[in-house]
Amino acid sequence: MEERARSCLLRSRSTLVKDIKASYLMDHMISDGVLSPDEEEVVLGKSNRKEQAAALLEVLLRKDNRAYISFYNALVRENYGDLAGILHNDLPLVSPEAEKSFADGCTSFLQMKLSEGGVPQRPVVFVKRPELLNQIQKKLYQLQNTSGWVTVYGMAGSGKSVMASEALRDHTLVSECFPDGVHWLSVGQLDRPDLLVKMQSLCFRLDQNQSGESCPRPPSTIEEAKERLRFLILRRYPRSLLILDDIWDSVVLRAFDIQCRVIITTRDKSLTDSVSGLRLDVPVDSGLEEEKALEILSLYTIGKVQKLPDQALSIVRECKGSPLVVSLIGALLREFPERWDYYLRQLQKKQFKRIRKSSSYDYEALDQAMDASIQVLQEDYKELYRDLTVLEKDVKIPAKVLSVLWNLEVEEVEDVLQEFVNKSLLFRDCNQRPYLYYLHDLHQTPLKCIAKPCCRQSRRLTRVRSI
Numbered sequence: 001m002e003e004r005a006r007s008c009l010l011r012s013r014s015t016l017v018k019d020i021k022a023s024y025l026m027d028h029m030i031s032d033g034v035l036s037p038d039e040e041e042v043v044l045g046k047s048n049r050k051e052q053a054a055a056l057l058e059v060l061l062r063k064d065n066r067a068y069i070s071f072y073n074a075l076v077r078e079n080y081g082d083l084a085g086i087l088h089n090d091l092p093l094v095s096p097e098a099e100k101s102f103a104d105g106c107t108s109f110l111q112m113k114l115s116e117g118g119v120p121q122r123p124v125v126f127v128k129r130p131e132l133l134n135q136i137q138k139k140l141y142q143l144q145n146t147s148g149w150v151t152v153y154g155m156a157g158s159g160k161s162v163m164a165s166e167a168l169r170d171h172t173l174v175s176e177c178f179p180d181g182v183h184w185l186s187v188g189q190l191d192r193p194d195l196l197v198k199m200q201s202l203c204f205r206l207d208q209n210q211s212g213e214s215c216p217r218p219p220s221t222i223e224e225a226k227e228r229l230r231f232l233i234l235r236r237y238p239r240s241l242l243i244l245d246d247i248w249d250s251v252v253l254r255a256f257d258i259q260c261r262v263i264i265t266t267r268d269k270s271l272t273d274s275v276s277g278l279r280l281d282v283p284v285d286s287g288l289e290e291e292k293a294l295e296i297l298s299l300y301t302i303g304k305v306q307k308l309p310d311q312a313l314s315i316v317r318e319c320k321g322s323p324l325v326v327s328l329i330g331a332l333l334r335e336f337p338e339r340w341d342y343y344l345r346q347l348q349k350k351q352f353k354r355i356r357k358s359s360s361y362d363y364e365a366l367d368q369a370m371d372a373s374i375q376v377l378q379e380d381y382k383e384l385y386r387d388l389t390v391l392e393k394d395v396k397i398p399a400k401v402l403s404v405l406w407n408l409e410v411e412e413v414e415d416v417l418q419e420f421v422n423k424s425l426l427f428r429d430c431n432q433r434p435y436l437y438y439l440h441d442l443h444q445t446p447l448k449c450i451a452k453p454c455c456r457q458s459r460r461l462t463r464v465r466s467i
């Protein structure tokens with residue numbers, strides 16, 4: 001459902017709940033095909049008129065534009081003209097038939113599912129990888145009628161998370177295979193207590209979406225959380241997809257081994273060996289083809305691949321087409337268009353220590369690119385960027401938190417963060433309002449090196465955690 005329509009329903013919820021008789025309206029909505037008999041039963045199961053009205057609105061809020069229009073029409077037909085009047089101005093502009101013809105397949109149904117599921121947005125500069133996309137989507141279609149695991153694996157910064165989220169931006173795939181929703185969980189390296197917290201928050205998210213029922217107490221052990229998730233997914237969201245992003249430990253996978261549909265991204269291909277059921281793998285090349293990598297550089301800089309200087313190809317070759325490194329260098333070149341030689345030399349020096357000693361990937365170039373990104377920041381921005389060491393990987397925070405830490409107005413903080421986002425030193429989740437900011441773990445490696453080990457830092461850390 002369009003944001004405007006949803007917002008209108010939320011604003012007028014109390015007025016609607018006060019007046020409407022859900023059972024009358026639901027007859028129309030069922031005959032329009034926007035409400036199922038099961039959903040009607042849930043609503044009618046509530047003990048009084050007011051609770052039924054509230055339950056119907058909860059169900060409606062999870063639906064698409066067609067449901068809003070049908071609800072509006074039902075109000076008109078049942079002589080709630082004044083209430084229909086409240087909804088009238090925010091009637092979705094698209095006709096129900098037009099729902100499926102949105103540009104690049106991103107319908108409002110899909111946008112809603114992706115937002116609710118916390119699926120990250122595309123990076124600002126994005127190049128298509130049709131073959132890889134096709135492979136991931138083909139594997140996901142295999143989960144249409146059965147539970148199982150799709151493993152997207154490859155090197156750090158190779159584009160696994162970007163492409164896993166891209167694969168979900170497809171109305172047909174999501175509506176046919178995962179009509180009960182997609183649930184994105186950023187995992188990363190974590191210990192058992194942190195894993196429990198992640199599972200609790202997923203339980204909470206799934207529970208919250210249920211109408212009118214009070215949430216039970218959070219599960220207190222991983223086993224309990226696993227059982228709770230099993231119940232929630234199998235009973236309430238049977239045809240949903242769980243996305244476990246950036247998995248390092250099979251302990252995590254065993255905790256989610258609950259016979260549901262899962263896609264994971266990981267650097268370790270063998271992780272799913274320990275889980276049960278169907279297993280499907282999709283390898284991701286560590287680097288892009290040269291023309292794709294050049295396209296990224298051109299999108300950041302001159303706009304046309306043909307106009308790129310000679311150094312562009314050397315840069316792409318030097319970092320072996322790593323999407324992450326090319327994007328970082330691209331962002332730097334956007335700021336300093338005359339520094340092609342300089343960044344190429346920086347990459348060629350390869351002086352930086354390895355990020356992950358167990359990997360054969362050429363991390364030196366990556367490290368160098370990361371460090372170069374930080375070095376071009378103004379001195380005061382560097383100082384502020386250092387403070388981001390308090391962020392743990394994939395922890396997302398609003399600008400307001402940093403405004404406390406930095407003692408700046410929220411707007412000033414947003415300007416600083418915008419600078420970091422522009423330089424690919426920080427990511428922004430625009431699915432949420434206010435925007436949330438977070439670091440990639442590869443950002444954190446150079447950060448750890450430049451952080452000042454002083455007591456001021458630990459005091460700030462305590463402060464951020466306590467907000």
Ligand SMILES: Nc1ncnc2c1ncn2[C@@H]1O[C@H](COP(=O)(O)OP(=O)(O)OP(=O)(O)O)[C@@H](O)[C@H]1O
Nearest residue numbers: 123125126127156157158159160161162323324327
């Ligand atoms: N198709 C793409 N087009 C443009 N840039 C991309 C693309 N894929 C990846 N990138 C760039 O590379 C960065 C890293 O991508 P991503 O986070 O998907 O890597 P990853 O393989 O998941 O890494 P990790 O193993 O560390 O989780 C992105 O933030 C983006 O800047």
Ligand SMILES: [Mg+2]
Nearest residue numbers: 160161246265
């Ligand atoms: Mg990733």
